């Protein structure tokens with residue numbers, strides 16, 4: 433056995449995707465019901481049945497969510513995982529699913545996520561951790577921190593200071609998201625955004641404005657992953673997982689004395705994922721970046737080497753990431769304009785799969801053959817990069 | 828009769844009791860390893876550098892620099908609404924640890940990354956005092 437995950441390149445594929453309740457769920461809907469309806473859609477999409485699923489990866493606020501989802505679906509999986517690492521958790525679940533299948537612990541994995549945070553008005557501006565004995569309960573909560581907003585605001589402040597960047601640089605991210613959302617009939621914010629409108633958006637936690645912050649939506653999604661040879665026998669064209677890497681830095685008390693703009697973690701994960709995939713940056717058809725906040729996109733584009741530090745605003749201003757551009761970024765409209773049901777990692781993956789299948793209608797990227805996904809979770813805490821492609825290898 | 832909404836207060840643990848007790852006496856203390864000299868924040872049961880459980884406390888200088896900050900324009904809960912707008916900052920203490928606090932009475936025109944700050948103390952209940960900071964010079 434080798435310790436190098438590169439032997440997994442192209443060995444697994446996403447074979448089914450499904451979603452439910454995007455935007456605003458109907459009164460009476462629950463996160464459980466939406467997740468399980470997504471799972472049904474994903475199974476129908478793949479041409480599989482409940483009896484085929486023997487690995488379940490899921491979570492939301494119920495700590496045993498994978499068991500709850502399994503119970504609702506009436507299945508008895510051999511492998512379950514309810515890992516919670518924030519909004520990128522579905523990517524972590526996919527990575528864990530590949531490891532479990534490779535080890536023979538299951539063979540077809542269902543990954544679900546869902547939330548009715550908007551319907552339930554359950555979003556807490558202080559964040560999800562409320563135990564006053566916890567590190568953040570003692571050393572963060574008493575100071576009135578908006579979480580996660582203030583943390584990403586402080587990251588943005590450091591970015592603007594370091595690179596003498598401007599509010600307009602952040603604004604370019606919001607404008608790019610709206611350009612794509614106009615082409616997405618399911619998106620929440622479909623009107624174009626001008627820079628004047630962006631700058632008139634009210635400050636929430638300086639320098640972040642309302643327009644820098646993701647939507648609060650409902651919605652659920654599901655993914656099904658299995659081995660490539662199995663994938664080729666199923667209903668839809670497989671989308672192969674060609675490369676991946678993840679790293680975890682802290683929970684919700686980011687006090688380590690580090691440089692928040694050090695490209696290290698995002699850059700390293702992406703480099704490892706690309707190397708594993710055998711696909712170069714210049715060959716990528718598109719990039720999907722988890723945009724909980726506009727700053728995420730600026731920092732990620734730079735850390736991943738698409739442009740120089742401090743230059744992401746100008747990079748976006750050139751139109752390269754917009755519809756028709758050479759490097760489409762966030763083709764659904766992202767968490768800023770499409771939908772953000774608490775963990776956009778799920779929708780990021782579903783959009784990538786649909787783009788690579790050519791199912792995206794007006795917003796379809798022409799000749800899409802590969803996609804780099806960069807996700808993160810909690811407060812600059814968890815980082816995942818994944819490379820997807822229509823072919824299992826370049827040979 | 829209106830009562831002020833409750834502000835979230837820290838609940839000290841075995842590891843942090845000495846920190847909060849010192850704050851109550853208007854002292855900012857930092858955990859320092861008696862074996863290797865490593866300073867750490869927040870307090871833990873042992874040294875993250877050498878695993879020694881012989882940890883002591885030093886009186887921090889109370890001075891440091893703003894690593895970064897934000898101005899909250901909305902509050903996370905009603906308890907903070909009367910304070911709006913207020914500054915949340917990460918402070919790199921001269922002792923080499925980073926912590927979070929508010930910058931009290933801050934002139935929003937003067938606040939900047941790299942600014943020197945010094946500790947002060949805010950009594951928030953009978954049994955709880957929070958270390959806070961103000962801009963120096």
Ligand SMILES: [Zn+2]
Pocket residue numbers: 860861862863864865874875876877878879
């Ligand atoms: Zn030590």
